[in-house]
Amino acid sequence: MGSKRGFRSWWLVAGAVFGLLVGSAAGCGVLSAHNKSGNGQTMKTLNQQQADQRAEEHIQRAVAAVFTPPPRLERKLFLTSECDDPTDLGPKGRVQVSRSYWLRDLPKERNREYFDKIHEYWTHNGYHVLQDDRADPNNPALYVEHNDDAFRMTLYSSIQGDLFLGATSPCIWPTGEPTP
Template identity: 50%
Template sequence: MKNTITQQEANNRAEKYTQDAAASLTPPPRLEPLSRFDDTECDDPSDNGPLGRVYASRRYWLRDVPRERNAEVAEALVRWWTSHDFVVLSDKRPRENWISVENKNDGFSMSIQESVNGDLSLGATSPCVWPNGTPAPKPG
């Protein structure tokens, strides 16, 4: 079992990625909190990892973005992501503005999604991390 960044570092990085990506847009949108998870249990067995880890996640509505600019905003985010070591995992354009990416260096994922009402949301999620950065001691 390997050491990871701490839960606090995961929270800080998820927040920074979201803030920096939004700030790269012209004009920058107003961010309205949609969801925030600071220490959600990593219970997804798909990574075959040990129990006891957590992840951090942030999602914001991008306010003050005219709906007719949604495609332009999505494209601008793809440019920002690819220049910051993210790779596109899924891109449902032009059918819908829904794109997910992952950072090839630290495993953080980000996405932009368009709601049925045409509102955009932007989020970031950390990989599973140990709360203190080191594997929990085995009971016993």
Template identity: 45%
Template sequence: MNRPAYWAGAVALALALSVGGCGAPGESEDARTEDTMNQDEAATRVTEHIEGVVAALPEGAELEPRQGMNVAACDDPTDGGPRDRVTVSERLWIRGLPVEDNEANTDLLVAYWTDNGYEVVMDERPDNQSVTVRHTEDSFNVSLRVTDQGSLSLAASSPCVWPEGAPGS
């Protein structure tokens, strides 16, 4: 595997996902200045998306936090949206599953996602075990990656939201 190319792609994807949820293509500025869920509600939804993944995995899957819940600025002026919004995300390790089952577990999750209202945004299989999906109703993103060492990494992130649920609050 070409590690620099893989990580460059992963970084580009992370940037696209963190900005990509800030406004749908063609969405008006007015639509992005309307009330949203607040960051606590976004954190709850991130957790719900993660719990759905875990429920779809075989028995024995356990989550290990990588950094805990993260709130980051979502104010890149190139997205056309207003400043002061945030995106909420969490990254975790999935432990307790045999490494030799990673491909089957990735397939299992892709089936779960496509059956439960997610669209595949990026699928790098078979070269890399990396899949990113977006929920069609709430625009939350979920990603699964398998490291070179065989560890499963799970991430979920919100679209851009106002911290208190409304602009200027």
């Protein structure tokens, strides 16, 4: 992912598969880059249902914090995809859960304001910026990752000015732990 274009292409392809690999540790276990504890034991992760719920929570919190009045959320894509080439070099057999919505009934002329507000919300609420393309005149986008649970989020604008918001889990075991 050396170039800006390569990074954006990765996100857009992932978004199309949604996978919007725009990337939780509560409930059933702890997530780590390799899903291994310091002593080499495989750790539990969220299960698929918990990860789906957590992705939805990230989205709902962002919408509530940034958009007044709130937009109509139109389901873009909900997907569970295999982590067949995990970037964390972790074990195979894990999946990622992704959700994305078109944000409808928003005035497009306020898109820059929405990007700035969500940037402020994310950077003050435990997310770090992976890529900031808010100034891109054709397809503004903002990509972040939550510091505690490694969920990735994006706010993206199509060339027509339509916004979508998505969240993707880190790699998880579908049942919350490895299956033999």
